[in-house]
Amino acid sequence: MAEREQSGGLLFEGSDWNFDDLRRTYDAIERIALEDLGLDLYPNQIEIISSEQMLDAYSSAGMPLTYRHWSFGKHFIQHERQYSKGMRGLAYEIIINSSPCVSYCLEENTMPLQTLVMAHAACGHNHFFKNNHLFRQWTDAEGILDYLDYARGFIQKCEEEHGPSEVEQVLDAAHALMPASVFRHRRPPQPTMRAERERSRKRQEEAERAVHYLWSGLDRTGSAADTGDKMRERKRNMHLPEENLLYFIESYSPSLKPWERETLHIVRNIAQYFYPQRQTQVMNEGCACFVHYHIVNRLHATGRISDGAMLEILHNHTNVLTQPDFDDPRCTGFNPYAIGFAMMRDIQRICTEPTDEDREWFPEIAGTGAWREVLKDAWTNYRDESFIQQFLSPKVMRDFRMFALTDEEGDSFYTVSGIHNEPGYQTVRNTLAHTGNPSLTDPNIQVTDVDLLGDRVLKLQHRRVDGVPLEKRDRERTLAHCRRLWGYDVTLTEIDDPDQH
Amino acid sequence: MTQFIDRRLNPKDRSLGNRRRFIRRVRGAVKKAVDDAVRSRGVADIDRGESVAIPAGDITEPTFHHAPSGGHRERVLPGNKDFRAGDRIDKPPSGSGGGAGRQGAPDGDAEDNFLFALSRDEFLDLFFEDLELPDLVKRSLKKIETTRPRRAGISVTGAPANLSVERTMRNAIGRRIAMRRPGRRKLDALQREIEALEAAPGPEDEAGRDLLERLRTRLEALRLRQRRVPFLDPLDVRYTHFEMQPEPRANAVMFCLMDVSASMGEREKDLAKRFFALLHLFLMRRYDKVELVFIRHTHEAREVDEETFFYSRESGGTVVSTALTEMKRIIDARYAPSDWNIYAAQASDGDNYSGDSARCLAILNGGLMKLCQYFAYVEILRENEGEILNDRSNGTELWRAYLHAAEDWPNFALKRIARRGDIYPVFRELFAAGTEGADG
Numbered sequence: 001m002a003e004r005e006q007s008g009g010l011l012f013e014g015s016d017w018n019f020d021d022l023r024r025t026y027d028a029i030e031r032i033a034l035e036d037l038g039l040d041l042y043p044n045q046i047e048i049i050s051s052e053q054m055l056d057a058y059s060s061a062g063m064p065l066t067y068r069h070w071s072f073g074k075h076f077i078q079h080e081r082q083y084s085k086g087m088r089g090l091a092y093e094i095i096i097n098s099s100p101c102v103s104y105c106l107e108e109n110t111m112p113l114q115t116l117v118m119a120h121a122a123c124g125h126n127h128f129f130k131n132n133h134l135f136r137q138w139t140d141a142e143g144i145l146d147y148l149d150y151a152r153g154f155i156q157k158c159e160e161e162h163g164p165s166e167v168e169q170v171l172d173a174a175h176a177l178m179p180a181s182v183f184r185h186r187r188p189p190q191p192t193m194r195a196e197r198e199r200s201r202k203r204q205e206e207a208e209r210a211v212h213y214l215w216s217g218l219d220r221t222g223s224a225a226d227t228g229d230k231m232r233e234r235k236r237n238m239h240l241p242e243e244n245l246l247y248f249i250e251s252y253s254p255s256l257k258p259w260e261r262e263t264l265h266i267v268r269n270i271a272q273y274f275y276p277q278r279q280t281q282v283m284n285e286g287c288a289c290f291v292h293y294h295i296v297n298r299l300h301a302t303g304r305i306s307d308g309a310m311l312e313i314l315h316n317h318t319n320v321l322t323q324p325d326f327d328d329p330r331c332t333g334f335n336p337y338a339i340g341f342a343m344m345r346d347i348q349r350i351c352t353e354p355t356d357e358d359r360e361w362f363p364e365i366a367g368t369g370a371w372r373e374v375l376k377d378a379w380t381n382y383r384d385e386s387f388i389q390q391f392l393s394p395k396v397m398r399d400f401r402m403f404a405l406t407d408e409e410g411d412s413f414y415t416v417s418g419i420h421n422e423p424g425y426q427t428v429r430n431t432l433a434h435t436g437n438p439s440l441t442d443p444n445i446q447v448t449d450v451d452l453l454g455d456r457v458l459k460l461q462h463r464r465v466d467g468v469p470l471e472k473r474d475r476e477r478t479l480a481h482c483r484r485l486w487g488y489d490v491t492l493t494e495i496d497d498p499d500q501h
Numbered sequence: 502m503t504q505f506i507d508r509r510l511n512p513k514d515r516s517l518g519n520r521r522r523f524i525r526r527v528r529g530a531v532k533k534a535v536d537d538a539v540r541s542r543g544v545a546d547i548d549r550g551e552s553v554a555i556p557a558g559d560i561t562e563p564t565f566h567h568a569p570s571g572g573h574r575e576r577v578l579p580g581n582k583d584f585r586a587g588d589r590i591d592k593p594p595s596g597s598g599g600g601a602g603r604q605g606a607p608d609g610d611a612e613d614n615f616l617f618a619l620s621r622d623e624f625l626d627l628f629f630e631d632l633e634l635p636d637l638v639k640r641s642l643k644k645i646e647t648t649r650p651r652r653a654g655i656s657v658t659g660a661p662a663n664l665s666v667e668r669t670m671r672n673a674i675g676r677r678i679a680m681r682r683p684g685r686r687k688l689d690a691l692q693r694e695i696e697a698l699e700a701a702p703g704p705e706d707e708a709g710r711d712l713l714e715r716l717r718t719r720l721e722a723l724r725l726r727q728r729r730v731p732f733l734d735p736l737d738v739r740y741t742h743f744e745m746q747p748e749p750r751a752n753a754v755m756f757c758l759m760d761v762s763a764s765m766g767e768r769e770k771d772l773a774k775r776f777f778a779l780l781h782l783f784l785m786r787r788y789d790k791v792e793l794v795f796i797r798h799t800h801e802a803r804e805v806d807e808e809t810f811f812y813s814r815e816s817g818g819t820v821v822s823t824a825l826t827e828m829k830r831i832i833d834a835r836y837a838p839s840d841w842n843i844y845a846a847q848a849s850d851g852d853n854y855s856g857d858s859a860r861c862l863a864i865l866n867g868g869l870m871k872l873c874q875y876f877a878y879v880e881i882l883r884e885n886e887g888e889i890l891n892d893r894s895n896g897t898e899l900w901r902a903y904l905h906a907a908e909d910w911p912n913f914a915l916k917r918i919a920r921r922g923d924i925y926p927v928f929r930e931l932f933a934a935g936t937e938g939a940d941g
Contacts, residue, residue, distance in 0.1 A: 005823060019507070022505055023505060026503060026505075030503070042846055043503065043504075044504070045503070045504045045506065046503065046504070046505050047505075047506040047507075047508045048505070048506070048507050048509060048737060049508045049509060050508075053508060053509070053511070053515070056515050056516050059516055059519070060516075061625055068518045068519055069519060069522065069525075070519060070522035070523040070526040070560075071522030072516060072519040073516060073518075073519035073520040073522055074525075074560055074615070076516045076519060076520065077520070077523065077615075077617040078615075081616065081617065104508075107509055122503075164522070164525075168522070168526075171563075172598070175562055175564075176562065176563050176564055177564075177565075178564065179564050179565065179566070180564070180565050187627070225511070225561060226585070247651075274716040302871030321779045323579050324579075325579060325580025325582075326578035326579055326580045326581075327580065327582075328580070331578075331579075331580075333576075333578075334577070334579060388683070400579045400580070401579060401580050401581040401582075402577050402578070402579055402581065403578060403581040403584050404575060404576070404577050404579070405575065405578060405590070406573070406574070406575050407573070407574040407575070407577055407592075408573055409570070409571050409572050409573065409577070411592070412591065412592055413589040413590055413591050413592060414589070414590045414592060415587070415588070415589055415590075416584045416585065416586055416587060416588040416589075416590065417575065417580075418586050418588065419581055419584055419585060420581065420587055421586075423586065423814070424586055424717050430794055431575045431576065431577050432577040433573075434575070435576055435577065438739070441567075442566075443565050443567055445565055445568060460563070464572065466572050466573035467571070467572035467573055467574075468567050468568070468571060468573070468575065469568045469571045469572060470565055470566070470567060470568060471566055471567065471568040471569070472568065473563075474561070474563040474564060474566060475559065475565060476564075478563045478564055478565050479562035481563070491598075
């Protein structure tokens, strides 16, 4: 084998690792990533951490640093308990969408595992973060670490000035509204996170002025028609309806103090930062798995890692990619790792060894051989929904033995609406694509109206899709938080989405 | 451009602040768990953590999310066995959830109790809380101190932090003198002399060149010597040496005396238990080994185990002196005052058989107080009595008798208590002495 001759021998032996091994192996991995796959990476920063630190990172949603709040303490206790009871293992790594791209590797990993992890996170995820259009558009990798640092300092300062319990109440309420506080359809009306610090200085006066303006408006008495005009005018100015609750409350709440507004701003910025990750779970993990699989196979083929190491890597690879069947007690739906990896390997197959079916379904790419380009284009320009819609092939549907179910309220049974056969492919594919889109699966809640001149009741509307209701108890609890922030009553009506059907 | 960073040695407990906030958040439940634990644990067993179950309702993080059922839903599942399009599958009975791919329930087991373990420190913090201890006392009670470092001369190995700069430099100077290491001043002078000669426009005669040559050789030799004899040699380095010496410790025995007649109810016993536990915690800090002796009495006294002491009831009159007599007997039999530090803690509601209080005083004065390091007595009042009985000199017969004892013996302390916060002042002097001893 010609390839074996040009190799530089084994990168490491045995399972113990040291920093020289890591460095040497990383260099080999990076060479394949850049030269063979042509990936485009942020500079990497690979940090070795202990299991306790990994639990730490878990409890704050993988953020390397964050402000203090009891809920993070709660999550830490939860994870620690599950971990110490052996109910779950720890992730081998955590990666942060930042530049430099920080990945945490667990110290207990063996050297083969570290190899796998570096290929997976430092190359796969890294490329995805840097190139996918959602991340490019919505997140600021350069600024996130600075911003989190700023947020931590700001909250701490607030705790000192206003007392921890005061701050805690605002954060509790903000966290409750967090999932309903992302811009799904339009760009956030602020430039980059970097400008935040500057902004927050100006913010104080502005916010005070705004409040003053609202209140001074109350004293004015005008004719009813005049008021109506003004109200319409103001509603227009407020861009109603508004899908981002915290943004709206932050901007228009008549009762919030400036530091409370800034706190809401921080929370919704963090929510927005994570939103692209929710939209690209399948693609992100699929990309990372595809990349690590390709890289470790190259390393093995060129004799850089031993058979034993390869076996250990494959063992872990398979564990991560297991997709239990629906009737398996372990099944919690689709494993994004499994489906993402399968689809991307399938694209590679379609490009190199297409069948007649592939030629019919994917005429543009079948047999072109240019799988690197197709994949990189997908990683850059798609998200889960569009990716599945575009690339889920009949073969993958057959391999997973997918079937679509319809669950109608009031029926005592589910109906199988399509399976992995010719008439069912489109149904299965559309349904799966929809479930991968958070803007369809999250409740659609909007601010529809508020009469700032009258009773100042904030009117929210839940647009039910297919009649799926909100969970009642949490709905009331969340509304209570919402009232605390708004300062006046808040109502929530549920209507069936008029745009549907 | 790729960096590797070893974070393993970074400070631990990064999330401690979050944990504290969490515990503060669930204070009610945690406090209750601590109180229950104090009730169910032994006096000697206060000193460890506790696991706490918190009703999930207190700490949910609500958000708007979809109900687990209702409406029209579609989803895709993996692993079809034999379904065909149009097949109907029975829904699992409502409530059991259906297992697979449930929407909108990110925290499926949210309604279970939330379990977590309090650490020993957290537990003690909460235990101390309504005992109203001064901070210094809290700290010294929580400190696990068995040894302390004592200076023990100088050694040639050690941690950089213990480097003895003075010793090291003294050795270095001695060595440099002995090895005749040329100093910088000497070299500089020579250098200047050479430069002066070189710069001098004087006659280029033989002698001048010769002198210059000699000086240069000499400078070279001195430089070489300076290089060979280092300013500071590893040989010079000395460290201050510390040896861990055990704190002076000995054995102690603690007598717990309690009236168990019917007038001592649940509340009284709980207060008494905290009183005993606090003294025990204190003794544990000062002594290697603390033995506990439980003596309960009605009209007669008996040594019992802890379980019986706190939980079984007995009827009968109340003769306090029997307990003191029993204590004296046990000391004589088992705890020679030369080997043991003897502490006694007595709790009662103040009832005593008429005329017996004088006997108690006689027993105390007649030898028992001489044997004891410290004798603490608490009289547990009913909740509303706390405000009425604020005149110290007035009280039950037993109280008045013990007041006499307190006047005669500085190591006798007594106090009337009605709530937990009243307990600590009984020990104030004891703890004050104790903390001085520990810090001094």
